[in-house]
Amino acid sequence: xxxxxxxxxxxxxxxxxxxxxxxxxxxxxxxxxxxxxxxxxxxxxxxxxxxxxxxxxxxxxxxxxxxxxxxxxxxxxxxxxxxxxxxxxxxxxxxxxxxxxxxxxxxxxxxxxxxxxxxxxxxxxxxxxxxxxxxxxxxxxxxxxxxxxxxxxxxxxxxxxxxxxxxxxxxxxxxxxxxxxxxxxxxxxxxxxxxxxxxxxxxxxxxxxxxxxxxxxxxxxxxxxxxxxxxxxxxxxxxxxxxxxxxxxxxxxxxxxxxxxxxxxxxxxxxxxxxxxxxxxxxxxxxxxxxxxxxxxxxxxxxxxxxxxxxxxxxxxxxxxxxxxxxxxxxxxxxxxxxxxxxxxxxxxxxxxxxxxxxxxxxxxxxxxxxxxxxxxxxxxxxxxxxxxxxxxxxxxxxxxxxxxxxxxxxxxxxxxxxxxxxxxxxxxxxxxxxxxxxxxxxxxxxxxxxxxxxxxxxxxxxxxxxxxxxxxxxxxxxxxxxxxxxxxxxxxxxxxxxxxxxxxxxxxxxxxxxxxxxxxxxxxxxxxxxx
Numbered sequence: 367x368x369x370x371x372x373x374x375x376x377x378x379x380x381x382x383x384x385x386x387x388x389x390x391x392x393x394x395x396x397x398x399x400x401x402x403x404x405x406x407x408x409x410x411x412x413x414x415x416x417x418x419x420x421x422x423x424x425x426x427x428x429x430x431x432x433x434x435x436x437x438x439x440x441x442x443x444x445x446x447x448x449x450x451x452x453x454x455x456x457x458x459x460x461x462x463x464x465x466x467x468x469x470x471x472x473x474x475x476x477x478x479x480x481x482x483x484x485x486x487x488x489x490x491x492x493x494x495x496x497x498x499x500x501x502x503x504x505x506x507x508x509x510x511x512x513x514x515x516x517x518x519x520x521x522x523x524x525x526x527x528x529x530x531x532x533x534x535x536x537x538x539x540x541x542x543x544x545x546x547x548x549x550x551x552x553x554x555x556x557x558x559x560x561x562x563x564x565x566x567x568x569x570x571x572x573x574x575x576x577x578x579x580x581x582x583x584x585x586x587x588x589x590x591x592x593x594x595x596x597x598x599x600x601x602x603x604x605x606x607x608x609x610x611x612x613x614x615x616x617x618x619x620x621x622x623x624x625x626x627x628x629x630x631x632x633x634x635x636x637x638x639x640x641x642x643x644x645x646x647x648x649x650x651x652x653x654x655x656x657x658x659x660x661x662x663x664x665x666x667x668x669x670x671x672x673x674x675x676x677x678x679x680x681x682x683x684x685x686x687x688x689x690x691x692x693x694x695x696x697x698x699x700x701x702x703x704x705x706x707x708x709x710x711x712x713x714x715x716x717x718x719x720x721x722x723x724x725x726x727x728x729x730x731x732x733x734x735x736x737x738x739x740x741x742x743x744x745x746x747x748x749x750x751x752x753x754x755x756x757x758x759x760x761x762x763x764x765x766x767x768x769x770x771x772x773x774x775x776x777x778x779x780x781x782x783x784x785x786x787x788x789x790x791x792x793x794x795x796x797x798x799x800x801x802x803x804x805x806x807x808x809x810x811x812x813x814x815x816x817x818x819x820x821x822x823x824x825x826x827x828x829x830x831x832x833x834x835x836x837x838x839x840x841x842x843x844x845x846x847x848x849x850x851x852x853x854x855x856x857x858x859x860x861x862x863x864x865x866x867x868x869x870x871x872x873x874x875x876x877x878x879x880x881x882x883x884x885x886x887x888x889x890x891x892x893x894x895x896x897x898x
Contacts, residue, residue, distance in 0.1 A: 367485050368413060370397040372405045372428065373420040373447070378470075382418065385474040391481055402426035409435065414442050415488050416465075416481065421448040432464060441491075443484050447472075512539060516593040516601065519649055529646055542589065542607035549649060550604040550617055551641040553656035554624075556634045557598075557666040568597050571632075575600055578627055582620045588612055601653060614640055614672060621670050635668035642673050661722040664766045665715050686710060686728065688735050695739040700778035707732075707774045711767055722765075729764050736777050743781065750780050754824035783825040794819055795833045798826065802842055806849045809869055810842050846870070847883045854892050861888045 371382045379398050388396060397412060399405035402423060408414070417435065419428040432444045449470040465484045468477060512535055519532065529545065536543035554575070572594045579602055583590055591603040606612055621638045628634050639656040655673055663671075694703040714724070740747050751758040757780070760773035801818055802810060815838070816823040830838040846868040853864045862873055865888075870876035880888050 367391070367393045367415045367488065368395040368397070369393050369416045369418065369481070370399060370405060370408055370414050371418045372399045372402070372423075372431070374400055374423045375420075376400060378420070378447075382477075386478055386481070391478065391485060393481075393485075402428070402431040405431060406434065409439060409442070414439070416484050417442060417444045418477075418481075419444055419446055421446055436463070441488075443488055445477075445480055445484060447477075512536075512591070513593040516591060516603070517595065519646075532646065541591065543591075543605065545646065547605050548643050548645060549652075550612070550614070550643055551649065551652045551656060552602040552604060552617065552621065553639040553641075553653065553660065554600040554602070554636055555598060555639075555660050556628070556632075556636045557668060558635050568594075571597055574632065575628075578624060582623050586612070586616055586620065588616070588620075603649065614642075618670055618672075625668075625670065635666075637663055637666070637668055638670045640670065640672050658722075661765070664722060664725045666766050666768060686731050686735070688731060688738075691735045692739045692742070695735070695777070695781045696742050698782070700782045704774055704778045708771060711770060715767060725764065725767075725770065729770065732770075732773075733761065739781065745780065749828060750824075752828075754828075757824075779822040779825060783822060783829075792833065794821070794826075795830060798830065798838075799841070802845050806842075806845045807868055812838055843879060844883060847880055850876075850880065850888070851884070851891065854888070855895050861892060864888075 369388070371379050373379050373382075379400065383396060383398065395412075397408050397414070399408055402425065405417070405419075409417075417432070419432060421428040428446060428448075432446075435442050435444065444464045446464055446467045447470055448467075465487065466480050468480060515532060515535060533543065533545060575594070576592045579592060579600075580590060583604060587606065588604050589607050590605070593601050595601060604612075604617060617640055621640065625636065625638060628636055637660055639659050641652045641656050644652045652673075659671055659673065691703055691706065694700070694706070711728075714728075737747065739745075747757075747761075751761070754776065756772070757776050760769060760776065764770045764773055797819060798815055801815055812823045812827060816826040819826065821829075827838050830836070830841070834841065836844075850864050850868045853859055853867065854861070857864075859867070865873050865876035868876075870879070877888055880886075880891070884891060
C-alpha cells in the first residue's frame with residue numbers, strides 16, 4: 367500500500383511520518399506534500415492508495431484537491447485531518463465520500479486505527495474487482511471451453527462423455543440443454559476454396575459459418591452447438607430447447623440454404639453430412655459415422671448426404687497391373703503411366719468402387735509399384751521426400767482421388783528427372799546460374815527459374831544443392847549482394863536505392879544480409895570507394 371500525507375505544516379507531516387507505525391499497517395511507501403499543487407504532481411507520477419489530507423491550506427484547500435482526485439483517480443481513499451470543527455467542512459467531506467474525518471489533535475493510535483480500516487476497505491475493494499475481472503474473463507472463455515469440450519465429446523470415441531460437466535457448462539451458458547435433449551449432428555467439410563486463403567483467415571471463416579448457421583436454424587426455432595475442428599471442418603449439434611422433435615427434411619432445407627450461401631460468398635464447395643437423432647451419450651458414435659461417410663467420399667463430391675442414405679460400396683478395387691506400370695516408369699514412359707493411373711481411378715469411381723477402404727488398398731499396391739521401380743532405377747526416394755514434403759505426405763496416406771492423382775504426378779516427375787545424365791545435370795545448373803545472374807535485379811523465385819528450365823521446382827532445388835553444395839535460395843541472395851557491391855563500387859546511387867534495385871524492399875533486412883555475407887555493413891563497404 368502507498369500513502370501520501372498532505373499538510374502545509376511541515377511539523378505535522380514529520381509527526382505523521384515518525385509517529386505512525388507504517389510497517390505494522392502494511393504500508394510500503396509514504397509520500398509527503400506541503401501543498402495541493404505538490405500533491406497533484408505526486409499523485410500523477412505515483413500509484414497512491416490512500417491520502418491523509420489537511421483541509422485548510424493556502425492556494426487550494428484539501429476539499430478541492432480531493433474533488434479533483436475523485437474525478438481522476440476514483441480508487442484513492444481519503445482521510446481528512448483538520449483542527450477546525452466546522453459542520454460545513456464535515457458535510458462537504460461526506461458528499462465527496464471521503465473515508466473518514468478526524469479532528470486534530472488526535473492520538474496517533476486513533477489515526478492508525480482509521481488508516482487500518484481504510485486500508486482493509488481498499489484491499490476488499492481490490493479483491494472484489496479482481497473477482498469481477500476473473501468472472502468476466504471466465505464468461506469470455508466459457509465459449510472456448512465449450513468448444514474444447516464438444517471436440518472431446520464428438521472426436522474421442524475412447525473417452526466417455528462427462529455428462530455432468532457438459533450439462534453444468536450448458537446451464538451456465540444458458541443453452542437450455544439437459545440430460546434428455548435429442549441432437550441432430552451435422553458435419554460440414556469444405557473441400558475446395560476458390561479464393562485466396564489470405565482473404566479468409568481462420569477467425570473470419572469460423573465466425574461467418576457459425577453466424578450464418580445460427581441465423582438460418584433460428585428461423586425454424588432450432589438451436590445449435592457449434593465447433594470448428596479446423597479451417598475446413600465444422601461440427602454442428604442441432605437441438606430443440608423444449609426437446610420438440612424436428613425432421614431431417616427441415617434440417618436438409620436449411621443446409622441447402624447454407625450450401626448456396628457458401629458457394630456464392632465463400633467460394634467453396636463442401637460436403638454436408640446430416641446424422642440421425644441421438645442423445646448425449648450417442649453423440650460420439652453419431653459423429654464418427656458422419657466422418658466415415660466423408661472419408662468414403664474420396665472423389666470429394668459436394669452436396670448434402672444423410673447418414674441413412676445409400677452406403678458407399680465396400681468391395682475392393684480390382685488389382686492393378688503392377689508389372690506394367692513399373693515397366694512404364696522404368697522405361698521413361700511417365701506420361702503414359704499417369705494417363706493409365708487416371709483412367710483406372712476414373713473407371714473405379716464410375717463403377718462405385720470409391721470408398722476409403724478401396725482407396726487404401728489401391729494406395730498400398732501403388733506404393734509397391736513406386737518403390738520397386740525406384741529400386742530398379744536406383745532412385746533415392748528419401749532425398750526426394752526431403753525436398754518435396756508433399757511426396758512424404760502422400761506416401762503415408764492419400765485421402766482422396768485428387769490426392770492420389772497428385773501423388774502420381776509427383777512420381778512421374780521424379781522418375782523423368784532421374785533420366786538426366788551427369789553432363790545434362792551440370793548443364794542445367796549452369797543455365798540456372800546464368801539466368802539468375804542476368805535477372806538478378808528482378809524478383810526471382812524458384813518457380814520462375816524452374817519454369818524457364820522446364821523442370822519441377824522441387825527437382826531443381828534438389829539438383830542445385832547436389833551439384834553446388836548450396837541451396838538455390840542462398841545462391842540467389844549471394845548474387846544479389848554481389849550485384850549490390852558492384853553498384854556501390856561503380857555508381858553514385860544511394861545504398862537505399864541499390865537495396866531496392868536488387869530486390870530488397872526492407873532496407874534493414876538488406877543490411878543484415880549484406881553484413882552476414884561480406885562481414886561489413888553497406889555503409890562500411892561504401893566508404894572504401896567513397897575515399898578514392
